[in-house]
Amino acid sequence: MAFSHNSSTQIASNDLRLAVGRGNGDIEIWNPKFNWTHELTLFGSRGRSIEGLCWAINEGDSQPRLFSIGGSTYVTEWDLKTGLPKINYDCNVGVIWSISVNNNGNKLAVGCDDGSVAIIDISGGFGSMEHEMICQRQESRVLSIKWFENSVIGGCADGRIRCWSLNKDDRGRIVGTMRVDKSKTESTLVWSINILSKRKQIISGDSTGCIKIWDLETFTLLQNFTTHEADVLCIVNDFNEEKFFTAGVDRKIHQFNLINLNQKNKNSKWSHTYNRLLHSNDVRTMVSFESKGYNLLVSGGVEKSIVIQSVNQFNDGHYRKLSLNQQISNILINQLNNLIIMWQDQTVKIWKIQSNTKYKLVAKLSLNDDENISHVTINDEGTLLSVSTMSSVKVFELIHNSKKILVQKFKDEQFNSIISSCKQSIIYNTNKFLILTNNDELYQFQIDISNKTIELINEVEFEESSDQSLTYLNNIKNMKLNHQQDKLAISRFNGIIEIVDLNDLSSIKLTTLENIPHLIEFSNNDTLIVLSEDNKIFEFNIEKSKDLLTSWSKRNSDFLPKQFLSLKDKPEGMFVDNNKIWIYGKEFLCYFDLNLNIPISKMYKNTGISKKRNRDGLTIEDDEDDEEIDDDSIESSLKQNQINRLRQQFQNEPIQDDEKPFWINLNYRSILFVNKLSSDLIIIERPISNNTPAFNLPKIKV
Template sequence: MPVDIHRCRFVDYNPHTISALSFTHKSNVKKFAPNELRLAVGRNNGDIEIWNPKKWIHEFTMYGGKDRSIEGLVWCTKDSESPRLFSIGGSTFVTEWDLKTGLPLIEVDSNSAMIWSIAINQSQDKLALGCDDGTVVILDISGGAGSIEHSSFLQRQDSRVLSLAWKGDEFVFGGCADGKIKAWNVETKSLVASMRVDKSKKESTLIWSVTYLPKLDQIVSGDSTGSVKFWQVENYTLLQTFSVHDADILTLTCDADNENLFSAGVDRKIYKFQHTNNKWMINSNRLFHSNDIRSMASYQSKNYQFLVSGGVEKSIVVNPIKTFIDGHHKKISPFPQHEKVVFNDEKRLIAMWSDNLVKIWKLVDKSTHKLVAKMTLTDDENISTVAFSPNGEWLVIGRLTTTKLFRLQEVEAGKKLNISKASNELLLAKGSTNLKFFGNDSIILSTPEAEIYQVSISEEDEPTEIEYDLPESAKKSKLPFLSTINNLVIHNSKLLVSRIGGAIDIIDLETKEVKQFLRLSTNINKLQVIQGGNLIVITADNKIYEFDLKDQHLTPWSTKNTEFLPYKYLSQDPPVGVFYEHDKLWVYGADYLSFFDLKLDISVTKFDRKRKYSSVIGHIDISEQDQIQAATAEDAIEDDDDEVLIDDVDLRSSNQLDFKTLSKDKLSYWMSHKYKPLLFVTPIESLDKSPQQSKDLLVVERPNLDTAENSFKLRQYRI
């Protein structure tokens, strides 16, 4: 059975620069990493992403807005409290974020000039802010969440404070724009020392980064001349200088034992310095990024060792600290793990959103597309979610504080859309994180507070709303965002709702009954109801579970196969989307497209048998040694042979994908890296409207903007 795959390469989604990185917890090599360990990633569009480093999954986003950026991030993490996150960015305000709703919890003015840098003390009860006018402001955050009070202003000097570091709770060190490192005594508020770096012949030397090494009692600075300098704190003298970078050093970070230090900046290289015999020496350097590195962060524990970097290239790069010189690195795709594209099959409309912009294209025929609308919304807040009505006449756009409804009318066939705003006060009063249409006259939305509303948009009657109260989530965590709703799936008249932390509930949209369905101990990533009414749950570690919606039990396929999914699939980045078509479960990520035949058992390799058993109440556990074996053992390459058979042989010879061929080969799963970077994949009605033709696949790939690649092509394959 031939299937047409329509490759769209005109949806020009553009990721954003990484400007700040920060781990929730401090390194501790004597303990295992806590379950709450997360990485905050600040972008230059004002968004802050929360990543789980266990599988490097993007769990939660705090959305920014127009003309906002994130230039600095710090966490306050105490054992008895939930983590608190603070940010600065191109203004005089410091913001504490609500980790449950993703909205600012409190914003406090520095009562000084624009803030350039931020740092937290050892006791994690005070923040230091470095300002444009040379002031260092000390804020007291000891009062708990939402409490930020001015404590003191340290002795002012004349130049911008570009970077900050604390020594315990007593001293603050600042890298300044006049080529000097200043030291302040916090108790006396006085400036106690000033250390000058080398002057540049053409312009002032800027000290973009400073860090303090407590075990050595040393300060390290990185400046605009490309020099890394080590200073002794006892008498504020220079110990060593390394002129290694070809341009500005923008970021520094050190390991837990203060034995390895890393520097990076505009020249794209990461240098590693090693401390041996009371001296620092250059150990190595590596090139992972194609553009400026804006920020680095490190974390070590008994089971983790991460050196994370990011910048203008927009990708997060993860390296091992101990084996930096020859270890394997991981580059996480800059393209989102959550869909930023929606499709309406009735009108053949593709919508993409980014920040406050929405673009809509129309598929005219098999090889023609047209940009029919471009909406730049006047609101400052970035868009969180978008949805089409089934008939293509309505477009709803959600933000964390409001939701807006628009009517779409085709002016010229396949050429232009007329968009008008529809007044609906009930929607305007609610923020939304997820949106779904129930029919053409009703919208289901989830709010940042994890509430569910059904709002009617019928023009014949007065708009009404229904609120559904969800049962409590069983899992308790110090991370409030785990209760956030991350999936809404409508199946017939049933609404399935999942929360990040593992809760799944069912709402009957006809009877208005709400009931608890499942409580999993592992975090949920994707949710989908397939043909026959079974529920597919993809967890944070890429496991695929199939549940019977009637009795809440695992299906026979899941019982036999969930614990033996191919390592090649499990090792991929978390999926962007999932759907069911042609009797197969399709799962895709930023650089892979795969399917599973749920009628066939997965062939188990020797390596698969070695994997430690994990159930819904646990997680996959693959040791580093097992991963090395998986990359080298012959019995672990059987999966690759399947892909070679399909991609390299069948496609070259027949240029078609055919399900009959797959059935003969009895392939239980298939994966291809042919399509990338993938933004969206969905089944669509055949564009030629042939009655014999099955549903096509629409594959949306981001074009290569450097080569102005912009195409819409039809390819026929046998799959």
């Protein structure tokens, strides 16, 4: 994992992102605002895992650049706008095990399994990587690497920590070596190192579970801790370098604090203070970020979940787990044939729900391509299936029989020459095909099932947008068809919502939201429902002759129940059924009835809109400097006649006992998908996963 910006005492940048590398080669881009949003996935390929990530910001760069390594001799720079690698640079050394960027953001250092350290110049800007030098080689793998001023520190597989100088006099040579304690039964590996620049100290963690503090000037040992019971895999420090955290195979995260003796740095000592057990398996990576009002410690590993807690309140503060459940769903439903489609990596599976509520696997597709699947879509009739990767789009005909589904592939060379990538796609009106490419170009095709051909009809023209600070902010985030399948709604990361007429492919701008539209969906009345990042719900009329906001939205969007606005779990999906907006997340399922108004009452705690949620400090808000405002002060600040008018309006609207304007259930665990199937709701939950065996910690029974 890696944060795009360094910690500081200033307000966090709007461009702050967290990159998370997965074992299947995918990289997720998370926005820490509004309860953490999974914005993008950069798709990997078969046999590749992400073993290292770093962001670089040079003086000439307009936005941070993302680099990754993964079990090869290549360093990859990613283009966030297209989701594709911008450049794969071969370092001409052994397989790369570690990567680090210097403070100026213009050089990379990579440690390799042949014992070499390569320096790469990236000062040329986006997409530029040039060989600078290969440092003096030694015989052991360089498992961890960090920059310090004009030198590189590496932890090696022979139990040694080496310092390579990049000064002119001894350029590339090893100028210092430190040796950790050796294990009697196996070789000692220095898995992790961290540099305290202000104090000129090195912190190392090795396979014996030892934490050692070293002097960077004399390369001598200052302190030694044996708090871990197994390998130490990651180390991170706070902004002021007054505490650091370690974690590894034994699942625990340990905190160490600086104790100043006589208020002099040279007499300062480190002390082990706390530890927490929040992971169920190995902790492989840990990063921290601090800004004005916020301090985040983020960790992850074999458990697959991302754990977020506070740097300053580590011992007893709140924590949050971002589950593996993606906010970008990998599940589809076909209501006409009672089909559930799920995809992962290079495999697509199709299940059929039987009349007795049992389900059966009726088809399985395994792609020959190495790339991970980016998107899958199916038409309403269940006869056409499209499977897309970042380098190809494949269309299949589905032939149904009593026991299984036969799959036949389309082979159209002309179509393959036109389209080579796809981020999202939709098949509608039986055989019309919309494809959104990596360059955010939207094409319309027509599929001829009998002749197995795919013909280009036209391209949707969009207005050019001004440059943004992050390259992908103008990208399309969501695409949804209306029920008549003649209108397409799209939303972008910059808040713009547009409506495309699929008859003439004309596009009009509907509105621009202040916050990013998280989910969009058409209602049965052909209005557009939008759920924004801050859990606000809006209903828009898409016809120019009507007001932009519907009467329900005018009445209710500013008075949503506080129970919904303050949800800790991010909404992961939304659909509309019989004028009810159904919304679900990892542990909740709720609905809003578009035919009923939400009461203005203390029971709903929505007499006014609070500028802040119940904060736990684990997500970054826009209004960092505002003071807390309680419900009483909000109500008094509103126009009293407005509240009275709304209350009177609600009193004049009779509600039957079985009608509820809002309903929520918080008793679910690990929901993957919810939607309407036939006359019922189908809820797919993630089973308890069988992880690899974890380190067996001693248990105390009381």
